[in-house]
Amino acid sequence: MAKLDEIAELLTEEIKEFENSVSRLEEMKAFLMTYKIKPDTKDIDFVLRRYNEDQKKVIENQYKLMDNVVYYIKKSITFPIWAIKLFWGLLVIIFLVFGFSVYKVSRISDIKLEAYGQGEEKAVGHFRAFFEASPEASELYQKWLEPQSKK
Incomplete structure (x- = not known):
């Protein structure tokens, strides 16, 4: 019986502790x-602000790098400016000389005709002076000019 009393006592203690636990619950x-x-989003806000600041710094650095790249690209000209100006000047001179040459070549036939006319005038003038100086040669020339069919 003593055992039953002990078990009953233990059960009552367990029941009381269980009731206490239930009441606390x-x-x-x-x-x-x-x-x-x-x-509480303070920690998340802090992390997001820090990330935003880091992104702004990264973007500013990228802009600086891009500005440097653009600056060096603008400065990196393959040919110096004076060489480009000299090239264009020579090109203009070549076109002027070429145009003048074409003009002169196209006038060659006119020059030939004019030279032929001058040569003809000189030759006729020379023959006139010769015939005036020697009338016998003039008479022989006039006979020679007559048609051969009269003979």
């Missing part, structure tokens, strides 16, 4: 039901 349940949870 009910208190906690009541507390948790009335407890208002406020979301």
